Amino acid sequence: MDERPAIETEQLTRIFSGSEVPAVDHLDLRVPRGVIFGLLGPNGAGKSTTIKMLTTLLPPTSGHARVAGFDIERQAPRVRTRIGYVPQLLSADGGLTGRENLLLSARLYRVPAGARDRRIADSLAFMDLEDAADHLVRTYSGGMIRRLEIAQAMLHEPEVLFLDEPTIGLDPVARRAVWERLRELKRRSATTILLTTHDMEEADALCDTLAIMHQGLVALAGAPAALKATLGTDATLEDVFIATVGGSIEEGGSYRDVRRARNTAHRLG
Numbered sequence: 001m002d003e004r005p006a007i008e009t010e011q012l013t014r015i016f017s018g019s020e021v022p023a024v025d026h027l028d029l030r031v032p033r034g035v036i037f038g039l040l041g042p043n044g045a046g047k048s049t050t051i052k053m054l055t056t057l058l059p060p061t062s063g064h065a066r067v068a069g070f071d072i073e074r075q076a077p078r079v080r081t082r083i084g085y086v087p088q089l090l091s092a093d094g095g096l097t098g099r100e101n102l103l104l105s106a107r108l109y110r111v112p113a114g115a116r117d118r119r120i121a122d123s124l125a126f127m128d129l130e131d132a133a134d135h136l137v138r139t140y141s142g143g144m145i146r147r148l149e150i151a152q153a154m155l156h157e158p159e160v161l162f163l164d165e166p167t168i169g170l171d172p173v174a175r176r177a178v179w180e181r182l183r184e185l186k187r188r189s190a191t192t193i194l195l196t197t198h199d200m201e202e203a204d205a206l207c208d209t210l211a212i213m214h215q216g217l218v219a220l221a222g223a224p225a226a227l228k229a230t231l232g233t234d235a236t237l238e239d240v241f242i243a244t245v246g247g248s249i250e251e252g253g254s255y256r257d258v259r260r261a262r263n264t265a266h267r268l269g
Helices: 047-054 076-080 098-108 113-126 142-154 172-189 200-206 224-229 237-245 255-268
Strands: 007-014 024-031 036-040 062-067 083-086 160-164 192-197 209-214 217-222
Touching: 007 047, 024 047, 024 217, 036 047, 036 172, 036 200, 047 062, 047 160, 047 192, 083 142, 098 113, 098 142, 113 142, 113 172, 142 160, 142 172, 172 192, 172 200, 192 200, 200 237, 209 224, 209 237, 217 224, 217 237, 224 237
Parallel strands: 036 192, 036 209, 083 160, 160 192
Antiparallel strands: 007 024, 007 062, 209 217
8 A cells, every 4th residue: 555645745935036935935745645635825825836836837946746656846747647637717618518528638638548438428427417418518507617627637537636726606505516526536536635725614524634824834734623623612714714824714607707706716816
C-alpha cells in the first residue's frame, strides 16, 4: 500500500512580478491519500494560486511540491496525467451536448478509444446526467453543469482531483447534489479531493481535514470537529474562520448565471 501523501508541499512560495508581497508564502501542506481536503481563506489568501501551482499551471518562485508522488516542476507531465482539475471558470462548452463535452475531454486526456464509450456512459450515470446527455449544455442548470465538469475531470481516473469553488453560484439543492456526488466519488474510487471554498457549511459537511489560509500562509489546520472544539461546544466552523482571519465569509441557475458568478469569483480570487 502506497503510504506517501497525495499532496506534499515544502516552503512553496509564489511572488508575482511587480509585487513584494508573496501570494503564497512558504506553504507547508501534507494531504493524505483518499481524503477530502479543504483549503479555506478570504479572497486574496492564496488558495487559487496554490491550486494553480499544484496543477502545474503556474511555476513556484521557490520551494517544492509533489502531487501523486511526482515533483510539480521536474515531473510536470507525469503530474498532469494523474490529476483532474475543475476551475472556477466554466470549463464545459455550452454549444455542445453533455456527451460531446465528455467525448472531447476523453480525447484530450487520451483515454483509450476502446474505453471511451464505457467511461462516458459510466460518468453520465454516476453524475445522474443520463437523461440530459444529448441536450446542449447551455440548457443545463448550474448543478448539472458542475456535475458534468467533475465528470469531465474524472474520465481518465486521476489519483487527485482539484476543485476550485465547486459549488459557487449554485442554489442549496444543487449544492447538496454536488456534495453527494463528491462523497460517493471518494467512497467508490478513493480519489483524493482538494477543494477551495468560502462556504463554511460545505467545508464542515465534506472535508475530512482542512487548512485555513491567510495572507499566503496556513493559519490553522485540522479536522473540522477538532477545530470547532477549540472554541467550545457550540462553536461553528464559521466561528473558527472568523477567529482565525478576523474577517467575514462570502457566499444556481442558468448557464449564463453560472458564468457570471464564476467570472466574478475569479476576478476577486
